[in-house]
Amino acid sequence: MASLNVNGKPYQADVDPRTPLLWVLRDSLGLTGTKYGCGIAQCGACTVHIDGVATRSCSVPVNMVSGKKITTIEGLAVNNVMTKVQKAWLDNEVPQCGYCQSGMIMAVSALLKDRPKPTDADIDAALTNICRCGTYQQIRQAIHAAAKA
Amino acid sequence: MNDMPKFDLPKFDRRSFLVGAAAATGGFSLGFNYMPDALAADATPEVNAWVVVKPDDTVVIRIARSEMGQGSLTGLAQMVAEELECDWSKVTWEYPTPGTNVARKRVWGNYNSTGSQSIRQSQEYVRKGGAIAREMLIQAAANEWKVPAGECTAANSVITHKGSRRKTTFGKVASAAGKLDPPKDVKLKDPKDWKLIGKPVKRLDTVDKLTGKQVYGIDIKLPGMVIAAIHDCPVNGGKLTSFDADKVKSMRGVKSVVRVSDSSVAVVADTFWNAKTALAALPKTWDLGENAKVSSATIADMLKEGLSADQAFVGNKTGDAPAALQGAAKKYEAVYSFPYLHHATMEPMNTTALYTADKCEVWCPTQNGEGALAAVAEAAGLPVDKCDVYKVHLGGGFGRRARTDYVTQAVKIAKEMPGTPVKLIWTREEDMTHCAYHPVTQCKMTGGFDAAGNLTALHMRISGQSILASLLPQALQNGMDPAVFQGLTPSAPEGNFGYTIPNVLIDHAMRNTHILAGFWRGVNLNHNAVYVESFMDELAKEAGQDPLEFRRKMLKPKHRAVLDAAAAKANYGKAPKGVFQGVAQIMGFGSYVAAVADVTVSPEGQLKILRIVGATDCGYAVNPAQIERQIAGSFVYGLTAMLYGECTVKDGAIEQTNFDSYNMMRIDEMPKVECIIMPSGGFWGGVGEPTIAVAAPAVLNAIFAATGKRIRDLPLMNHSLKSV
Numbered sequence: 001m002a003s004l005n006v007n008g009k010p011y012q013a014d015v016d017p018r019t020p021l022l023w024v025l026r027d028s029l030g031l032t033g034t035k036y037g038c039g040i041a042q043c044g045a046c047t048v049h050i051d052g053v054a055t056r057s058c059s060v061p062v063n064m065v066s067g068k069k070i071t072t073i074e075g076l077a078v079n080n081v082m083t084k085v086q087k088a089w090l091d092n093e094v095p096q097c098g099y100c101q102s103g104m105i106m107a108v109s110a111l112l113k114d115r116p117k118p119t120d121a122d123i124d125a126a127l128t129n130i131c132r133c134g135t136y137q138q139i140r141q142a143i144h145a146a147a148k149a
Numbered sequence: 150m151n152d153m154p155k156f157d158l159p160k161f162d163r164r165s166f167l168v169g170a171a172a173a174t175g176g177f178s179l180g181f182n183y184m185p186d187a188l189a190a191d192a193t194p195e196v197n198a199w200v201v202v203k204p205d206d207t208v209v210i211r212i213a214r215s216e217m218g219q220g221s222l223t224g225l226a227q228m229v230a231e232e233l234e235c236d237w238s239k240v241t242w243e244y245p246t247p248g249t250n251v252a253r254k255r256v257w258g259n260y261n262s263t264g265s266q267s268i269r270q271s272q273e274y275v276r277k278g279g280a281i282a283r284e285m286l287i288q289a290a291a292n293e294w295k296v297p298a299g300e301c302t303a304a305n306s307v308i309t310h311k312g313s314r315r316k317t318t319f320g321k322v323a324s325a326a327g328k329l330d331p332p333k334d335v336k337l338k339d340p341k342d343w344k345l346i347g348k349p350v351k352r353l354d355t356v357d358k359l360t361g362k363q364v365y366g367i368d369i370k371l372p373g374m375v376i377a378a379i380h381d382c383p384v385n386g387g388k389l390t391s392f393d394a395d396k397v398k399s400m401r402g403v404k405s406v407v408r409v410s411d412s413s414v415a416v417v418a419d420t421f422w423n424a425k426t427a428l429a430a431l432p433k434t435w436d437l438g439e440n441a442k443v444s445s446a447t448i449a450d451m452l453k454e455g456l457s458a459d460q461a462f463v464g465n466k467t468g469d470a471p472a473a474l475q476g477a478a479k480k481y482e483a484v485y486s487f488p489y490l491h492h493a494t495m496e497p498m499n500t501t502a503l504y505t506a507d508k509c510e511v512w513c514p515t516q517n518g519e520g521a522l523a524a525v526a527e528a529a530g531l532p533v534d535k536c537d538v539y540k541v542h543l544g545g546g547f548g549r550r551a552r553t554d555y556v557t558q559a560v561k562i563a564k565e566m567p568g569t570p571v572k573l574i575w576t577r578e579e580d581m582t583h584c585a586y587h588p589v590t591q592c593k594m595t596g597g598f599d600a601a602g603n604l605t606a607l608h609m610r611i612s613g614q615s616i617l618a619s620l621l622p623q624a625l626q627n628g629m630d631p632a633v634f635q636g637l638t639p640s641a642p643e644g645n646f647g648y649t650i651p652n653v654l655i656d657h658a659m660r661n662t663h664i665l666a667g668f669w670r671g672v673n674l675n676h677n678a679v680y681v682e683s684f685m686d687e688l689a690k691e692a693g694q695d696p697l698e699f700r701r702k703m704l705k706p707k708h709r710a711v712l713d714a715a716a717a718k719a720n721y722g723k724a725p726k727g728v729f730q731g732v733a734q735i736m737g738f739g740s741y742v743a744a745v746a747d748v749t750v751s752p753e754g755q756l757k758i759l760r761i762v763g764a765t766d767c768g769y770a771v772n773p774a775q776i777e778r779q780i781a782g783s784f785v786y787g788l789t790a791m792l793y794g795e796c797t798v799k800d801g802a803i804e805q806t807n808f809d810s811y812n813m814m815r816i817d818e819m820p821k822v823e824c825i826i827m828p829s830g831g832f833w834g835g836v837g838e839p840t841i842a843v844a845a846p847a848v849l850n851a852i853f854a855a856t857g858k859r860i861r862d863l864p865l866m867n868h869s870l871k872s873v
Contacts, residue, residue, distance in 0.1 A: 016401055019422045027420035032368035033361015037495050038577045042808035045495060073361035086359045093351060096782060097218030098358030099495040099544030124817035132495050132545050133218045134785025136819035
């Protein structure tokens with residue numbers, strides 16, 4: 001039995017302790033906003049925050065996160081009010097298919113906490129998530145917009 | 150924070166999918182919730198097949214084509230709404246199921262979302278659908294007022310009687326309108342009168358993609374559902390000879406081990422992780438068969454032979470190119486190649502199926518709703534009217550989801566456990582290694598000049614794989630695959646060769662392998678453009694001319710216009726010191742496209758693509774904001790392939806298994822993209838694919854300008870640009 005704190009709520013999940021956090025979130029907790037893309041921490045679609053740090057949940061066994069605070073895309077907003085990153089994504093119409101965008105938004109939200117006014121070089125270095133639709137130009141615009149908001 | 154948009158709490162139940170997952174989405178933009186049981190399909194009768202207007206004036210537009218990011222859902226809704234004269238702020242949408250389409254004599258037409266066709270090949274009937282609904286709404290109001298319909302007008306969801314100035318809304322008369330006979334014919338607006346078509350309105354489906362609420366196929370959850378992982382033989386044509394289910398049956402969460410086909414086995418469990426873990430532990434033996442002898446090297450040898458083979462299918466013949474080349478004052482030749490590519494949709498293949506003895510229902514991400522329905526019926530062994538497919542948004546399609554192999558598998562597994570919903574999810578590794586790949590080709594280009602340095606003859610010999618031979622052999626024409634000549638035909642409106650040269654021969658030596666070739670976004674246009682546009686640069690150099698000027702003299706007007714526009718915006722010829730430019734143009738999917746790339750290459754060989762300007766003439770531009778995104782995204786797709794894309798074959802199997810061995814461009818390599826949308830009117834071209842084809846040749850030509858190195862074999866990662 002794994003104990004987790006996700007989006008401020010305690011959960012118990014009856015899973016093998018080696019199960020990646022991603023699949024506990026998706027299949028046990030029903031939080032499907034966090035996406036499976038590669039399973040090997042390459043694409044970033046599964047990015048969540050663990051104690052505030054952007055982390056690829058496909059490669060973190062669930063027994064490593066007990067006692068830590070996990071935030072997923074579903075828990076980013078408070079009282080259903082969008083964060084400035086989500087708002088910038090909406091205003092700049094970033095998503096195409098949208099599948100990678102949960103991970104992008106989680107990665108960028110963590111980046112902006114560390115660097116509230118990131119340069120293009122900061123963005124290039126920090127954001128290694130894959131988007132196959134090719135929304136990178138809109139993502140860059142939205143990051144700068146969120147930093148100004 | 151108070152000015153931040155609020156959004157609905159995630160809600161998720163099966164019923165919402167039965168009537169169209171989509172309608173719930175629109176609730177946000179309207180600022181209120183739809184309860185699933187209040188959805189249009191349940192509560193409100195339609196005006197006609199395309200339009201439902203609810204009593205509160207909400208307009209639900211039915212969308213038959215699939216949404217996979219390309220934005221055509223919004224464009225199609227714009228076209229219906231343009232003629233309907235409704236209030237755009239009250240528009241939402243839903244997917245009618247393919248089964249309903251069949252039951253209603255295909256009232257929504259074609260469901261295919263491939264070949265950049267969603268808008269251009271449904272534009273007329275969806276506009277008519279909106280116009281007919283408008284006429285019916287007006288007629289219903291006129292009947293109520295007992296006045297001639299001709300004295301009434303509709304605008305912004307309000308119907309007005311001119312004489313009496315009486316007004317009513319669509320929502321008030323929709324119920325009566327739906328009972329009227331539709332008019333037999335309606336006149337569509339002149340394009341100059343469009344108010345909504347041509348406007349960069351916001352997409353109708355953004356919000357849920359920002360909050361985790363958007364439901365993709367992989368997210369489907371049904372009561373009592375189990376999850377399956379599958380392993381198919383790594384070599385196409387091989388067989389699964391045995392497996393030992395007893396070894397894994399007691400593993401955590403495992404429910405069942407199912408032989409799915411001659412070549413595949415699935416493990417069904419309570420969670421995907423448990424299914425995947427047990428599948429990996431399942432002892433299996435394969436008979437890889439004869440195809441295991443095939444490698445990239447044997448394929449390359451076979452294609453090389455085709456470059457000089459006597460027999461070839463002819464796609465474009467003008468004058469007598471072989472004779473003209475024989476008599477040319479100067480001849481120039483170059484050989485190119487283009488590798489297998491995988492689509493790599495971010496969402497791996499998946500399908501959820503629920504089978505009972507008399508019914509089979511499937512939830513799946515598909516570009517081919519009706520094809521998926523046919524696959525369900527066949528795999529279930531049930532008549533089509535006992536089956537249905539509930540479409541959901543796709544996490545990328547790129548042509549991969551036009552196939553239904555994963556749908557068939559899910560139904561076969563579900564058939565083994567009647568009454569239990571089964572969600573089949575492919576691992577990324579299964580996805581990478583079981584695809585129909587962008588075809589592999591080689592190409593020999595030969596050009597001939599006269600004594601004055603004019604290009605008088607061109608022979609283009611393509612040798613390689615045919616997509617139709619792999620996937621649709623019944624579509625071959627006397628053995629020929631006409632699609633291989635995409636962008637190269639003499640005059641086809643879908644994509645004709647832009648250069649006027651006195652003697653042209655373009656032919657194709659078909660060389661197929663056991664690796665399936667498939668429709669990969671941009672399709673055959675991708676390699677055809679690399680070959681033609683790289684070689685035009687080579688010929689320009691041979692002729693001692695500027696690459697742009699050399700092309701301009703031979704290009705047809707519309708092909709030249711997009712190239713000129715891109716060159717002007719890119720300040721072609723006036724690049725700063727150290728920055729080098731390359732150009733390319735092509736026509737495909739009914740549209741004219743061109744690109745100009747600005748690059749730098751360091752002495753160490755580090756390439757930086759600074760900027761790429763893309764110009765598109767798509768005839769009519771329905772939503773310029775979405776077209777810009779398609780152009781930018783097409784550059785990413787094309788440049789990713791140019792930089793890294795290559796699937797290689799060893800012992801009959803594809804070697805690349807995940808993003809660590811099949812690399813993708815990230816944001817740090819993204820050039821600045823500038824778009825020119827220049828619709829010249831009179832035709833309808835697609836925008837989701839053509840620009841991909843000019844991405845690579847524009848950059849390859851710029852690399853040549855920078856380094857003098859001519860890259861003829863993709864991808865670029867196999868070459869060094871270091872100066873010697």
